[in-house]
Amino acid sequence: MTKIAVWCRHDGDNLIGIGPKIPWHIASDFKRFRKITEGENLVVGEKTYESFPNRTLPNRNIYVLTLTKGYEVSDKTRHFVAGDIKDFAEFEGDLYICGGATIYKLFMSSGDSLLPDVIVDSRYCGKVDSLEGKRIDITPCIEVMEKRYQKVSPDYEQENVYTSLWVKRGDFVDQAVLKKLMNMISVQY
Numbered sequence: 038m039t040k041i042a043v044w045c046r047h048d049g050d051n052l053i054g055i056g057p058k059i060p061w062h063i064a065s066d067f068k069r070f071r072k073i074t075e076g077e078n079l080v081v082g083e084k085t086y087e088s089f090p091n092r093t094l095p096n097r098n099i100y101v102l103t104l105t106k107g108y109e110v111s112d113k114t115r116h117f118v119a120g121d122i123k124d125f126a127e128f129e130g131d132l133y134i135c136g137g138a139t140i141y142k143l144f145m146s147s148g149d150s151l152l153p154d155v156i157v158d159s160r161y162c163g164k165v166d167s168l169e170g171k172r173i174d175i176t177p178c179i180e181v182m183e184k185r186y187q188k189v190s191p192d193y194e195q196e197n198v199y200t201s202l203w204v205k206r207g208d209f210v211d212q213a214v215l216k217k218l219m220n221m222i223s224v225q226y
């Protein structure tokens with residue numbers, strides 16, 4: 038299994054959300070995210086899952102991490118409930134870790150066994166919408182990334198979003214996955 042974290046953070050403060058929303062709307066960033074994750078297995082936190090339109094993302098399997106007993110997903114054929122990140126220790130296939138902050142932090146602070154192998158790091162350098170709600174950032178994850186990962190691509194820019202790939206230092210990474218991600222971040226959407 039290859040574990041891939043995918044995020045888009047605001048440059049400078051590592052903000053990824055305000056309340057339930059992402060405080061920017063960049064069409065090419067959504068398209069890149071869709072392209073990277075289509076047909077794949079995703080893990081998200083309950084709050085992020087609830088923020089998806091109709092609580093779904095088409096053509097993807099979604100694992101929802103929640104502590105809510107009896108939590109009901111919107112599509113029982115493709116969405117699944119998980120209560121503990123340890124449930125993914127023996128996961129077969131690739132796993133895309135797609136937020137929000139709680140879930141990124143759980144994986145990024147999990148020690149070696151569940152630490153993502155690859156990070157698709159997108160930095161948005163534009164203006165943030167002023168929204169009501171709690172400001173949510175992933176600074177602890179960026180600190181781990183800068184310490185334990187190495188950047189293996191240039192920054193690819195579109196619409197003020199700079200995207201690059203980072204891999205865990207000293208570990209083997211599936212070259213087919215890396216190649217796929219490299220192709221997907223290097224094109225314009």
Ligand SMILES: NC(=O)c1ccc[n+]([C@@H]2O[C@H](COP(=O)([O-])OP(=O)(O)OC[C@H]3O[C@@H](n4cnc5c(N)ncnc54)[C@H](OP(=O)(O)O)[C@@H]3O)[C@@H](O)[C@H]2O)c1
Binds near residue numbers: 105138139143
């Ligand atoms: N910019 C980006 O790339 C990006 C990507 C995704 C999301 N976001 C943003 O991130 C924000 C949401 O982040 P968030 O941190 O508030 O919520 P979240 O990570 O989406 O979900 C948090 C939920 O995870 C569950 N949880 C917490 N610890 C757990 C554990 N140890 N085991 C199992 N489940 C656990 C909790 O469920 P219970 O409530 O049941 O306890 C909690 O409500 C939103 O603003 C969203 O738009 C941004």
